[in-house]
Amino acid sequence: MFKRTGLRAAVAACCAAAFVATPAFAGAGSPGAPGAGDPYFPEYGNGGYDVAHxxxxxxxxxxxxHLAGTTTIVANPTQDLTAFNLDFALPVKSIRVNGAPSTFEQRGTELTVTPPEELPAGRQSTFVVEYEGVPSAVEVDGLNPWIRTADGALAVGEPEISAWWFPGNDHPRDKATFDIAVDVPEGTEVLSNGVNTDTSTLAGRTTWKWRTTKPTATYLAFLGIGQYEINTKPGAFGQPFVTAYADGLGDVEGAAKASVERTPEVLDFLSGLLGEYPFEAQGGVIPAEGLSFALENQTRPTYSPKFFAKGANTSVVVHENAHQWFGDSVSVDTWRDIWLNEGFASYAEWLWSEQQGTGTAQELFDHYYSSLPADDPFWQIAPGEPGPENIFSDAVYDRGALTVHALSNVIGPDALLDVVRTWVQDKRYSTGTVEEFIELAEQRSGRQLDEFFQNWLFTPGKPAATPENGIPASATRAAVVPPKSVAEIDATHALVHAHH
Structure with missing residues (x-):
């Protein structure tokens, strides 16, 4: 759905504005990098500072x-900064750095800020950006992930969305905590991450305040604005469980509720596999229109109503909530590492199917491995190096899940569980690479796995049906009757893939 390449090289430019004379720096500082150096999207994010809040x-x-905003960023320079970049697409009115008006230049989503004084490394700084615009009217390099609806909007997208509603350091490497307050006409609801700290109405307008106290990647911060039925009750682990169902869901409302209301049960199941749930709240949001996918927004996944068109669908609820560990708490270090998100979230669906008695993980492995011939294009994408154009391809999800189960067959399910639990604990609130995961799998299992991972993650083509590849003889025979969960999983992945 979204074009992924060339975002930061956009030709579209916003006018520059200056509020103070060009500063003269006495120190030996330098500008921060305009990108985080991601190999797939080199200009995503920025260098020279870490955002705390x-x-x-x-x-x-x-x-x-129409959206008007003021975002305050509390950041720690990691070098002596004479200038720095923020990722932002809307028109900017003013910027203050440590209280002082600062010059800026905006081109596409690159907002370059020059403070009047050099920012010393390690000394906390505050950036205040005032802005105003119409997000749905701002297009950069043919891209606009903001979703306008009949009664509001959705700020939901991956890997980019934040630049259309708040300025920041838009890369998973730089996580921060959030306070989000949105003033809307009375009678309009606002959903976001974490806990609703306050809702107040004055003079015909309501302000909704949301707070997340755990480190959050910018693309996982979200907004849902419109007409919603919001329910808050105790969820798993005694946490707030917040669900929101848009008005106008029609015939799918029952199936949607029958699915999303099982989130606490799903989280209980997943925590038994993966360890302690890493966040302070849980829930789900279902808009009535505008969304054709699901996304694992931190603490509050958002689902298209299309997932429930044929009835209840717990597979998608499992998938998005497994991402709370794989993707949200432990994020990709670069977008090349996306298998760590999608392969494990997809495999969680298989384990849920086994627990529900609708097909074991091995039966699902056999079905997918045998049903896709060796000449199918599916096998030509390597999940460990998919390329920027394929980071959300079927292979990353389904071949990714096949890889995880094959690893279980090679090292044993107990060893796999040990690897996974160690990974999510050691990398909690941080990022990880595929290579780091491979190294951990070898350390914890005591097995040399280079050839295994080379065949499954990095080599185009269907892995040979050998014990070394974790493929039993059963996988070479087409299943006479596919597991009951296949239709639900396939429907889930068809929609999940479509949005990327």
Whole structure:
């Protein structure tokens, strides 16, 4: 759905604005890098500072998609900075750095800020950005992930969305905590991450305040604005369980609720496999329109109603909540590492199917391995190096899950569980690479796995049916009757893949 390449090289430019004279720096500082150096998207994110906290304050008008905002960023320079970049697409009115008006230049989603004084490394700084615009009208390099609906909007997307509603360091390497406050006309609801700390109404307008106290990647911060039925009750582990169902869901409302309301049960199941749930709240959001995919927004996945068109679908609930560990708590270090998100979330669906008695993980492995012939294009994408154009391909999800189960066959399910639990604990609130995971798997299992991972993750083509590849003889025979869960999993993945 979204074009992934060339975002930061956009030709579209916003006018530059200057508020102070060009500063003269006495130190030996330098500008921060305009990108985080991601091999697939080199200009995503920025260098030279780490964000600790975002305070995002917005006023939004559903009738015309007008958004006015002030975002305060608390950051720690990692070098002596004479200038730095933020990722942001909307028109900027002013920027203050440590209280001082600062010059800036905006081109596409690259917002370059020059403070009047050099920012010393290690000394906390504050950036305040004031802005105003219509997000749905701002396109950069043919891209606009903001979703306008009849009664509001959705800020939901991967790997980019934040630049259309708050300025920041838009790469999973730089996580931060968030306070998000949105002022809307009375009678309009606002959903975001974490816990609802306050909702107040004055003079016909309501302000909704949300807070997440755990490190959050920018693309996992979200907004849902419109007409929603919001329910808050105790969930798993005694945490707030917040669900929101849009008005107008029609015939799918029952199936949607029958699925998303099982989130606490799903989290209980997943925590038994993966260890302690890493966040402070849980839930789910289902808009009535505009969304054709699901996304693992931290603490509050958002689902298209299309997932429930044929009835209840717990597979997608399992998938998005497994991402709370694989993707949200432990994020990709670069977008090349996306198998670590999608392969494990997809495999969690297989384990849920086994627990529910609708097909074992081995039966699902046999089905997918045998049903795709060696000349199918599916096998030509390597999940460990898919390329920027294929980071959300079927192979990353389904061949990714096949890889995880094959690893279980090679090292044993107990050893796999040990590897996974160690990974999510050691990398909690951080990032990881595929190579680091491979190294951990070898350490914890005591097995040399280079050839195994080379065949499954890095080599185009269907892995040979050998014990060394974790493929039993049963996998070479087409299943006479596919596991009952296959239709639900396939429907889930068809929609999940479509949005990327």
């Amino acid at each position: 975002y305070d995002v304050r917005l006023r939004y008008e559903p009738k015309d998609d």
